[in-house]
Amino acid sequence: MQREPQRPVEFRTDDFDRKFDSDVLIYDAFRRRDGKVVLLGPPLFNLEPLLRPDSVRALPGNSVCAFRYRKLDRHMQIIVEAPADCAALSLDLGGHRAEVVVGSNLSERFAGRRVLFTLSKNNDPVWIRDWVRFAQRFHGADAVLLYDNLSDRYGLETVREALSGVAGIESVEVLSWPFKYGPQGLDAWRFWDSDFCQLGAWEQARWRSLAMARSVQVGDIDELVLSRTGKSVFAAAEDDLFGTVRYRGRWVIGTDRMPPLDTARLRRHADYDTILQRRERRRFGFLPQDANACPPKWTVVPRRCPEAAQWGVHRIANWLPAARVSSAFSYRHFREINSNWKYDRLDRDAFDPALHEIDHELIGHFARWKAD
Incomplete structure (x- = not known):
């Protein structure tokens, strides 16, 4: 069968x-x-x-x-x-x-916490630690729930050790999620029908571990959320009438302005300062849209999320308030902070002022982070 x-x-x-x-x-x-x-x-x-x-x-x-x-x-x-x-x-x-x-409910572990939640495979433990430290510094994260999807470069304990002792992080859980990720769609819109793994992890985490969390930020290791007002993305979700905030992303890329890639030195989030410029297009012929934007990510207060809603990668489905997109936050999607599991993301661009721009907002965040 x-x-x-x-x-x-x-x-x-x-x-x-x-x-x-x-x-x-x-x-x-x-x-x-x-x-x-x-x-x-x-x-x-x-x-x-x-x-x-x-x-x-x-x-x-x-x-x-x-x-x-x-x-x-x-x-x-x-x-x-x-x-x-x-x-x-x-x-x-x-x-x-x-x-x-039948397992027990584990929600007490994260009760009242601001939780970073992700699925990861073979991301360098240094990247994971940097991702957590950034979210703690700028958003007040105090807990981490990481599902490891069949990493073969290290074991779960290596990730736990990398996150031990991160200032401000009070609770860390690293769990094995040993299932096939599944075939993805043919493009951004067609045939997203067979990648079951991540949506399964999201719903398992929601109901078994995160039901009592104060708020949960869902994202990937290669993504850092920037606040344009200085307000925490967790606080924004907690203060929202419905308990959720959603925000778009910008691609952060490597260019020939940077030193050449060096296999002896691990690349880090803070090495980058260049993003793709906006490229305007009209969706359905009339809706303005940035063709270079990354699909939205989100933060939520679990207890305010109705049962009928489904936690997805880029949206919370079946819940109209979760469709709103805030301009107060934007995440940065780092093309080279990746293990190339999907495609080669280390093919650098020649810097072109017509296509690229220096991200002063990101530079400012890194400057404050390094000054701490």
Whole structure:
């Protein structure tokens, strides 16, 4: 019994089958804060018709459990009314039976914290530490939740050691998320249907670890959030009526103004000062848009986020207030702070005043950071 891709064969890349997760049924099972048990995993796709009213049973005892099935973007959840003494659940799909242990809720660990949350693979531990230190200095982050997605250059303990002793950070959790990332879309808009891993991590973190957090900033190691007013992005979300703030990004690039890349010296965020200039275009023929902008990222107060909403990479879906974009914040996306897992990001540009500009806002942040 396997999950079958929904993408038409003619739109699958040569490595699609190798990257596609056909085997994993459930990522995790745990109790939510409301006492219900959630089974979450990749979408069932062709297996969905096999889900019956008696498919979920509590162990021990084998009693049938009522449940609610949530079909989300590249993700599914089965919300189960399980008895209090339930230690595990069995899931039967067409005669194929799987058992999964029910874990506890871990939200107390981050209760009241301003949490940096990310998924990472093979990012240099120095980059991770710099990312955390920047967010602590300018936004008051005091906790980190990092999901490691199959890094093969170091172990989890290496990341924990890199983050130990960072001033102002009171809680650090580094967890293994050992699942295939999945095939991505063909471009920015087409066929985002098979990369289940990250959305699964986002929902697992939301419900199991971050439900009691004061606020959560979601982003990547190669992204630093700048404030145009001096206000913390966490504070902005906390002060917002709905509890969320969303902001666009600018690409930070390497050019021939910089010293040549040196494999003996690790490149760092603070080495860079150049961004791509705005390039105006009209979306749908009339909406002004910067063609060089990076898609938005966001910060949220979890307890104000409705259950029907889904945490995504660039937006919180199914929640209209989360669609707003603030001009008070902008993140910088560092092209060369990357392990090149997706494509080669070390191909430098020749500096062109018509295409590039010096980012004085970023330089100012780094100057204050270095002066501390």
